[in-house]
Amino acid sequence: MTVSFVSIAPEAVSAAVRDLAAVGSAINAANATAAASTTALAAADGDEVSAAIAKLFGNYGQQYQAVSATPTAVQEG
Known part of the structure; x- marks a missing residue:
């Protein structure tokens, strides 16, 4: 039987957590910025097909916003 040892550098883990939080914040900001333009689309013309x-x-945009909020809620605990 082989025994593996793992060495963890706490500073590296802390830096990775900060980097991940920054990425999450950037994604959340981009989602918030895009929310209005992706969920409330104006019809291209006055006909019923448009x-x-x-x-x-617009429904796809709303679904995306709902799905993208899930990882944020889990991450924030």
Whole structure:
């Protein structure tokens, strides 16, 4: 049987945690900035096909916003 040893540098782990938090903050800021333009799309024209397509893409934007909020909620605990 082989025994493996793991050595951890606390400073490196702390730096990685800070870097990960910074990435998470940047993603959250980008999501917040994009929320309005991806969830409330205006129809390209006044016809019902354009309205249906705008609604479809708006729904996808809302779903994305809901899904992207999940990792943030888990990370913040």
